[in-house]
Amino acid sequence: MKKMMKAIGITILAGSLLVACNNNEEAENNEPVTEEEVTDAENNETDDEGENTENDSESGGGSAFAPGNFEDQLDLKIGDTGQVSSNVGDFELTIESIKFEDEVDNRSAQFEHFYVADVKFKNIGEEAMLAEDMVGIFDITHELSQTGTGTYINQYFDSFEAVSGRVNPGEEISAQLLFDVYGSDEHYIRVNEGLVASNGVKNQVIWTFSESDLD
Template sequence: MKKIICFVIAMIACFSILSACQSSDNNKKTSDKNNDKTSIIKENDSNKQSSNTEEGSKPEDNSKNSSTTGNFKDQTNLKIGDTGKAESTVGKYEITIHSVEMKDEIEGQAPMFDHLFIAEITVKNIGDQPIDAIEPIKTLEFSSEENGSGTEDYSSYFNSIKTFSGKLQPGESLKGEAVFDGADSKKYYIRTNVGLVSSKAVKNKTTWTFEKSEAK
């Protein structure tokens, strides 16, 4: 009988020891899992913070890009006699178109299209650096269509035309002439070359609109 009692006590002790070991293993596994979760959470938080930092840098980049907008708004409703202000990679300037004269030929040279147009223009340097007087004229194009392609200044091909040359210091202005070639139309446009605006070489649009009857 004593042997049976001893055997039962020994079995109970063994079960108690095994249960304690299993509980310890389970606690260790639970702890390891919790540690793994904590590690994953920290890693995700770290990645999130890194992502937020990268996203946070975008406004700074945009602010740099916004500096290419320039200081002047688009001026697309100008008429003969009006002054347009523009900013380009060469500086800031004003362009005033005083008059436009339509010709069938200049110095015996006929137009490629229907008419030649002599525009009397004043350019003024309103920036803080010297600019070549011809540079603002180079930004202009002439068209008989509001959104169509245009032609550039051809004044350098004619000896009788008062072309733009030399440097303009800040505050200085110069009056000269530009020559354009255009098709016959009831309405004409002298404007900033659209390609230069698209490429940000010129930072705002200027457009002068006039009727054929105004080209005396």
């Protein structure tokens, strides 16, 4: 009987010790959070958000293009220089003269006249550009509210060289551009409206001329 009571006493003591240990562990795990710990957690969360924002900026998140460097120039004439800001660089275009031709390479115009524009491009940005990126953004039209008759068509005629090559910052190139146009009292050479609308080119530039201005 004494042995049995002793065994029961040992069992109760072991159970008490186990309960006490568990209570101590729960007490340690459920200690109240101090104000200092809350502040540290908030600071860590803020730091993480700041890193994510910085990473988004570096990876291209946010605005697709930076603001343009130039305002719209809508009333240029033959001889004037327009400044263009695009997503591939900044440059100047000077339309030095324009003349019309009835035939080129023994071929008649698809519409009504051929216009030949003597132009000069200058890279005024900080990075090299392709000449075809400069010239390819322009079209010609006789009505600003309508789609133009297209860009220059040098590539379809042996008498005209294609405009291509690398243009370094500060470098100028001269070229002749051939256009096929309808007859009209006024014509406009401008940046393609679709490129302006899509923000590929950040400002509009328009030259206005009449047939009386032509060489």
